[in-house]
Amino acid sequence: MLSNSSLTDKITILIVDDHKLIRDTWSFILNSDDRFRVIAETDSGQQAIELANSSHPEIILMDINMSPMNGFEATKEIRKIAPSSKIIGVSMHSQPAYAKKMLQMGAVGYITKNSSKEEMITAISEVAMGHKYICNEVKTILSEQILEDSEKPDVNLLSQREVEIIDLIKQGQSSREIAQHLNITLKTVEVHRHNILKKLNLKNTAALVNFINNAGIN
Incomplete structure (x- = not known):
């Protein structure tokens, strides 16, 4: 006891x-x-x-x-x-x-x-x-x-020009069309596209398009 x-x-x-x-x-x-x-x-x-x-x-x-x-x-x-x-x-x-x-x-x-x-x-x-x-x-x-949150793409890292290019990609424009629209060279567009993928930690354009659609970027 x-x-x-x-x-x-x-x-x-x-x-x-x-x-x-x-x-x-x-x-x-x-x-x-x-x-x-x-x-x-x-x-x-x-x-x-x-x-x-x-x-x-x-x-x-x-x-x-x-x-x-x-x-x-x-x-x-x-x-x-x-x-x-x-x-x-x-x-x-x-x-x-x-x-x-x-x-x-x-x-x-x-x-x-x-x-x-x-x-x-x-x-x-x-x-x-x-x-x-x-x-x-x-x-x-x-x-x-x-x-997971630390690995998510952060759109705040993008410059204003990069946001403009994303918007044009969303509209279905090619790099050449984007260059003409923004009055910049094709090479400059390709550099911007490369930097966008790098900043958002995305592998390719397909992944970028998917991100744009899911993230609802305007």
Whole structure:
């Protein structure tokens, strides 16, 4: 039997999820670890607010996909009445936008339901120590998005003359026709076309035309 002192040393946890199997599984995992104690669980965002107010758990595992009150709304209310409780958002969604919104509501951590048992325990431990925690799945997706954004063509790099030439290409004009239209040499047009492809990181004219159409350049 645990002594009172050993009980108080444990990190107290409230589990909020509308699936009983998930609540039971998390409770079993966490209560099997000497560092944690699940003090309550619920399938309701509204009841989560009441339990947070009455028991002030150190950590709240908050499912964001519930109804009628979702985890975002419950988190926002709990932060008002139990600011000492640290909330970790839990969701099937791995898109960084969900994690960002949860943090904006007052959570300090975010894991997905694809996260491993070890990562959930790591998240709880880190948050309990005052750190923020975002699971590896979300961080990987965020890194990929940042890399993709950095590789996207930036039309702001183009000069006014290059924009004019792109507009004429969009109209279907050949390099010779563009040269006549702008009263410049054919060689100058070809140099501009080369520079446009280089600045936009595009391989050829076909890729440029596709970019023009998709980007909606006027």
